[in-house]
Amino acid sequence: MSNLTNEAVLTRIQEKFGEAVRNHEEPYGLLTIEIQADKTHDLIAWLKTDEVLKVSFLTLIGGAHFPNDKGREICVNYHLHSLVNNVRLRVRAFLPIENPSIQSITDIYVGADWQERESYDFFGIIFEGHPNLTRILNEDSMDYFPMRKEYHLEDATREDKDDRFFGR
Amino acid sequence: MSDTPTNKSLFADETIDGQIATLNLGPTHPATHGIFQNVLTVDGEKILDSVQTVGYIHRAFEKLAERRPYNQITPITDRLNYCSSPINNMGWEMTMEKLIGVQVPKKVDYMRVIIMELARIADHLVCNSVIGVDTGALTGFTYMFQQRELIYELYEEVCGARLTTNIGRIGGFERDFSPTFHVKIKKFLKEFNKHFQEFDDLLLRNRIFMDRTIKAGPISAERALDYGFTGPNLRAAGVDYDVRVMTPYSSYEDFDFIIPVGTQGDTYDRFCVRQEEVRQSLKIIEQAYDNMPEGKHFSPDVPEFYLPPKADVYTKMEALIYHFKIVMGETPVPVGEVYHAVEGGNGELGFHLISDGGRTPYRLQFRRPCFIYYQAYPEMIKGQTISDAVLTLSSLNVIAGELDA
Numbered sequence: 251m252s253n254l255t256n257e258a259v260l261t262r263i264q265e266k267f268g269e270a271v272r273n274h275e276e277p278y279g280l281l282t283i284e285i286q287a288d289k290t291h292d293l294i295a296w297l298k299t300d301e302v303l304k305v306s307f308l309t310l311i312g313g314a315h316f317p318n319d320k321g322r323e324i325c326v327n328y329h330l331h332s333l334v335n336n337v338r339l340r341v342r343a344f345l346p347i348e349n350p351s352i353q354s355i356t357d358i359y360v361g362a363d364w365q366e367r368e369s370y371d372f373f374g375i376i377f378e379g380h381p382n383l384t385r386i387l388n389e390d391s392m393d394y395f396p397m398r399k400e401y402h403l404e405d406a407t408r409e410d411k412d413d414r415f416f417g418r
Numbered sequence: 419m420s421d422t423p424t425n426k427s428l429f430a431d432e433t434i435d436g437q438i439a440t441l442n443l444g445p446t447h448p449a450t451h452g453i454f455q456n457v458l459t460v461d462g463e464k465i466l467d468s469v470q471t472v473g474y475i476h477r478a479f480e481k482l483a484e485r486r487p488y489n490q491i492t493p494i495t496d497r498l499n500y501c502s503s504p505i506n507n508m509g510w511e512m513t514m515e516k517l518i519g520v521q522v523p524k525k526v527d528y529m530r531v532i533i534m535e536l537a538r539i540a541d542h543l544v545c546n547s548v549i550g551v552d553t554g555a556l557t558g559f560t561y562m563f564q565q566r567e568l569i570y571e572l573y574e575e576v577c578g579a580r581l582t583t584n585i586g587r588i589g590g591f592e593r594d595f596s597p598t599f600h601v602k603i604k605k606f607l608k609e610f611n612k613h614f615q616e617f618d619d620l621l622l623r624n625r626i627f628m629d630r631t632i633k634a635g636p637i638s639a640e641r642a643l644d645y646g647f648t649g650p651n652l653r654a655a656g657v658d659y660d661v662r663v664m665t666p667y668s669s670y671e672d673f674d675f676i677i678p679v680g681t682q683g684d685t686y687d688r689f690c691v692r693q694e695e696v697r698q699s700l701k702i703i704e705q706a707y708d709n710m711p712e713g714k715h716f717s718p719d720v721p722e723f724y725l726p727p728k729a730d731v732y733t734k735m736e737a738l739i740y741h742f743k744i745v746m747g748e749t750p751v752p753v754g755e756v757y758h759a760v761e762g763g764n765g766e767l768g769f770h771l772i773s774d775g776g777r778t779p780y781r782l783q784f785r786r787p788c789f790i791y792y793q794a795y796p797e798m799i800k801g802q803t804i805s806d807a808v809l810t811l812s813s814l815n816v817i818a819g820e821l822d823a
Contacts, residue, residue: 278516278757308646309785310757310783312770329768329770336665340757360645361791363793387822389473
């Protein structure tokens with residue numbers, strides 16, 4: 251097991267992808283890289299085959315919605331893990347809410363199939379090239395994406411409960 | 419393009435002189451041990467293809483969590499993998515501790531390890547004894563459920579609940595282990611092995627059992643990794659990935675244990691890996707129990723998360739304020755983003771938490787191992803018989819609560 255540091259990982263990715271790496275941070279020790287949305291697929295594919303990093307395990311795909319961040323409302327997080335080097339990595343891309351589409355990584359990881367469907371189901375993220383992008387946990391006839399922030403957990407027309415006192 | 423089966427038609431083509439039939443396995447079928455629907459395309463007893471439908475018990479936990487103060491999220495995690503709730507509870511508590519940056523006393527780590535390993539034993543016992551049931555051996559199941567009962571009694575001593583435990587708190591445990599707990603765990607540690615050995619003897623080298631399980635539902639290590647398998651199912655395929663060793667949490671680095679691995683990735687290997695893990699868990703519990711450090715059963719550094727004792731609430735102003743703040747969810751948390759993973763009963767159980775400093779999580783996502791590996795099921799049962807499909811499902815230990823969240 252080599253001891254690859256976060257800096258080394260970041261440097262190697264920046265050498266390869268340069269300007270496409272928009273931002274990076276290390277919240278609680280987990281290297282987080284923000285990548286240009288159209289380069290996500292290339293980055294994840296390259297990470298899997300790169301002989302130094304060997305990031306070849308997909309841990310988790312998930313969405314998040316930031317309605318106040320104009321032009322980059324929808325966030326897609328990919329948690330990756332290099333089992334050989336024992337380095338974890340978070341890759342993320344931001345998408346505009348009008349067209350939240352990103353290339354699917356099902357051709358790189360088969361396991362991305364359901365996870366992408368889940369992100370589509372809850373956030374409406376369109377994964378281009380996905381073999382069967384349909385709802386997975388919610389019923390098929392649902393016509394909105396329930397994890398987006400505009401959908402409150404409780405009936406939004408209620409006036410007797412003030413959000414200030416009852417959570418978000 | 420990946421060869422996932424999801425884009426196939428639900429119904430078989432009516433060709434080949436009516437030989438091919440469509441069969442519904444589930445959603446509510448005794449052999450599925452949970453609510454899963456599989457539409458199988460079968461030729462006689464051979465499975466040609468299958469399509470899964472999931473989401474029957476989806477309860478929107480991730481959305482629910484966005485409206486609940488941090489303390490009130492622990493009961494949600496109970497209902498993920500309800501065969502080993504304490505692991506989920508403590509995984510969440512540790513995620514919160516990581517976010518607020520608190521170091522719990524060593525004693526809490528050891529107490530947690532004991533409870534988590536008991537939960538792992540309970541989880542594996544259910545899974546393995548059910549594999550036995552599905553091959554027609556009911557006896558082992560009854561033996562092991564007695565032992566599981568003893569583990570549930572131990573939970574009861576610690577937190578008062580049995581299945582959905584809501585055990586522990588952010589910052590530690592609500593109380594120290596009781597004298598009854600010590601009596602019961604000593605008895606358990608002394609006697610469990612004998613009963614477990616009996617179960618082991620019943621199945622492990624049983625010719626009928628071996629014939630039924632070997633080569634049933636195999637998966638290669640390469641495919642398992644590609645699918646995102648973790649836990650015993652990945653280890654049965656031959657990859658020694660265990661979160662407890664790769665990224666130790668809760669002082670797991672202090673304990674001496676081995677990671678059992680299989681070679682074929684079939685039902686028999688999954689059975690064997692779980693059997694050995696039960697033994698290793700027992701070894702960890704013994705080490706933790708014998709070397710239990712002195713100290714407090716909670717961290718005194720987080721009064722704004724750890725509920726004060728009731729007596730203090732009635733008599734001390736400060737305790738009353740903290741009690742009120744915790745119950746009403748008025749505790750400020752740092753802005754940040756955390757991913758914390760623990761080795762659950764079925765694999766890497768992860769918590770991805772985005773906090774904006776508010777009283778509830780901005781976004782909380784659970785990495786549910788079942789959800790991720792269940793998608794490999796059609797590939798694993800392709801070309802197998804229907805009875806093997808049932809066995810494969812139980813040996814994967816797919817838990818509906820965790821699958822659907």
